[in-house]
Amino acid sequence: MKLSFNKIRSAFGNKDNTNDSNTDNQIEDIISSVDGDPFAISEQNVLFAKTSELGGYFYVIAIIVGSFKIKTMKGAKLDIKGKNFNLILNSDIDEFQSDHSNVSNRYITRIDFQIEELDVSKFDKNTIASLKLQTKKQAIVFNT
Numbered sequence: 001m002k003l004s005f006n007k008i009r010s011a012f013g014n015k016d017n018t019n020d021s022n023t024d025n026q027i028e029d030i031i032s033s034v035d036g037d038p039f040a041i042s043e044q045n046v047l048f049a050k051t052s053e054l055g056g057y058f059y060v061i062a063i064i065v066g067s068f069k070i071k072t073m074k075g076a077k078l079d080i081k082g083k084n085f086n087l088i089l090n091s092d093i094d095e096f097q098s099d100h101s102n103v104s105n106r107y108i109t110r111i112d113f114q115i116e117e118l119d120v121s122k123f124d125k126n127t128i129a130s131l132k133l134q135t136k137k138q139a140i141v142f143n144t
Helices: 005-011 023-033 117-122
Strands: 045-054 057-066 076-082 086-090 107-115 128-135 138-143
Touching (some): 045 138, 076 107, 086 107, 107 117
Antiparallel strands (some): 045 057, 076 086, 128 138
């Protein structure tokens, strides 16, 4: 799966794709507009995620598309509940913010989370039951 922040942004440049009164249609529009499969879904947001390695450090690239909007200097945590494990990942940097999309009520937020090399194999859609993103005063539960 290839994630491209610019592709996700450009996919939401067309205002004709939205129906603000129906959350299910919004989620389906998000999924169909972005290249790649969603990793997890909440009520009003879609999470696209993958693991990556750079210079011997491993991290999870998470892109949240939907109603989630934040500007913080306090970082985030990703609580991952799996079949036989529980991981808590901290964001790579403490300062990040959501980017507004041209489609009403949609925001795009990229957050990178640090992950240990031993835990990379656990970050699999088939072994994860739910993910909880905690930032500032917000929490979103995603189901795979």
